[in-house]
Amino acid sequence: MSSSSQDPSTLRPVHQRVRAYATPRTIMALILREMSTRYGRSAGGFIWAILEPLGVIIILALAFSLLFRTPALGTSFVLFYASGYLPFHVYQSVSLFVSRALNFSRPLMFYPSVTWIDALLARFILNTLTGFMVTYIVLAGMILTIDTRIVLDVMPIIWALSLAALLGLAVGALNCALIGLIQTWDLIWSIVSRPLFLASGILFIYEDMPQFIQNILWYNPIIHVVGILRTGLYPMYNADYASSAYVIGFSLIALALGLLLLHRFHKDILNEN
Numbered sequence: 001m002s003s004s005s006q007d008p009s010t011l012r013p014v015h016q017r018v019r020a021y022a023t024p025r026t027i028m029a030l031i032l033r034e035m036s037t038r039y040g041r042s043a044g045g046f047i048w049a050i051l052e053p054l055g056v057i058i059i060l061a062l063a064f065s066l067l068f069r070t071p072a073l074g075t076s077f078v079l080f081y082a083s084g085y086l087p088f089h090v091y092q093s094v095s096l097f098v099s100r101a102l103n104f105s106r107p108l109m110f111y112p113s114v115t116w117i118d119a120l121l122a123r124f125i126l127n128t129l130t131g132f133m134v135t136y137i138v139l140a141g142m143i144l145t146i147d148t149r150i151v152l153d154v155m156p157i158i159w160a161l162s163l164a165a166l167l168g169l170a171v172g173a174l175n176c177a178l179i180g181l182i183q184t185w186d187l188i189w190s191i192v193s194r195p196l197f198l199a200s201g202i203l204f205i206y207e208d209m210p211q212f213i214q215n216i217l218w219y220n221p222i223i224h225v226v227g228i229l230r231t232g233l234y235p236m237y238n239a240d241y242a243s244s245a246y247v248i249g250f251s252l253i254a255l256a257l258g259l260l261l262l263h264r265f266h267k268d269i270l271n272e273n
Contacts (some may be wrong), residue, residue, distance in 0.1 A: 026114055030105060030122035050134050053089045057082045057138070060203070072205045073234045074150070079142055083230045084202035086138060090131035090164040091171075091222055097123045098172025099179060099186075102262075102269055109270055116266040120173060128165040135161060139233075156232030163247045164225045170251040173258030180269030181261070201226040206241050214241070221247045 039046055061077035071080035098120055102109070105119040135157075143150065178185040200222040206214060217223050224247050227239030262269075 023118065026118045027122045027125065030108070030114070030118060031126045034104070034122065034126055049130055050137055053085060053134060054138055056089075057085050060085070064203070072208060073230065073237055076142075076146055078146060079150070079233065081202065082138060082142060083233050084200070084226050086135045087160050087164040087225045087229050088197070088200050088202055088222055090128070090135065090161055091168040091225070093131055094124060094127045094165050094168025095172040095175065097127050098169055099175035101172075101176055102180060102266070106270060116262055116270075120169075120176065120262075124165070124169045124172070127168075131165065132161055150233055151235045153232040153235065157229050159244070160225050160229035160232070163228065163244060163251075164222070166251045166255075167221055167225065167247060170253075170255035170258065173262065174254050175258075177258050177261035177265065177269070180272070181265060196220070196222060199223070205230075205237075206239070221250045 039049070057078060060081040064071070064081070065077045071077045073080055073083075097104075101119040101123045102116060104123070105114065108114045109116060109119065139157075143152070175185070175189055178189075182188075199217060199220050201217075206217060206223055206227060209217060218241060224239075224242040224244070227242035228244065230237055231239050231242075
């Protein structure tokens with residue numbers, strides 16, 4: 001057989017072919033390393049991943065049930081605040097852990113087989129899967145134990161969680177670069193992002209706000225994600241304001257900027273003391 005009929009992939013340098021197969025194994029190794037570091041070898045770490053958001057939801061439900069007779073949607077305070085907090089928790093955990101990916105995996109990235117993209121993807125995959133698992137367990141437990149009388153639509157819930165994870169990846173990648181380049185950025189972001197909990201529709205529905213506040217809140221992509229998820233739990237609720245296109249566009253722009261900065265400056269960030 002002539003050389004012209006060979007598979008083009010066999011003409012690549014050997015180290016490039018090895019790298020192509022090494023990437024999934026590297027990412028899996030980083031995921032397993034983080035699982036053992038964060039959760040340990042016992043089930044207690046995974047249980048805490050469930051108890052933390054559940055505790056926040058229960059506290060919100062108890063507090064606001066003393067102030068209002070019924071939630072903004074449905075009859076269950078627990079389910080209403082779960083529908084707002086769970087997608088926010090997925091976004092928050094993914095963005096937080098992705099933003100610290102380089103610092104966490106810094107000792108390993110001096111090896112040629114581990115890249116900054118591997119570190120980001122490993123944390124993104126682990127925290128996305130954890131967020132989906134926690135949401136499933138919490139919602140399933142509530143539906144089975146509370147008389148919610150809901151008609152569940154799974155697809156909007158999955159779609160909303162996917163958008164939350166994508167947004168978390170984008171914000172996390174951008175913050176990962178900025179934290180490495182700007183010494184005080186981590187502190188600045190923690191202060192700037194604090195109002196997000198109040199501005200993301202966790203405690204209210206978008207339609208109950210005055211028009212001028214709606215005009216401001218609309219630019220917060222998380223409130224779109226929360227609205228989409230709630231349509232899967234409340235069949236009579238139509239989140240007409242919610243735009244998947246806006247969330248995707250916002251996320252892709254932030255992600256592109258973050259990846260460009262990391263591609264340009266990741267060596268400088270890693271070599272900093």
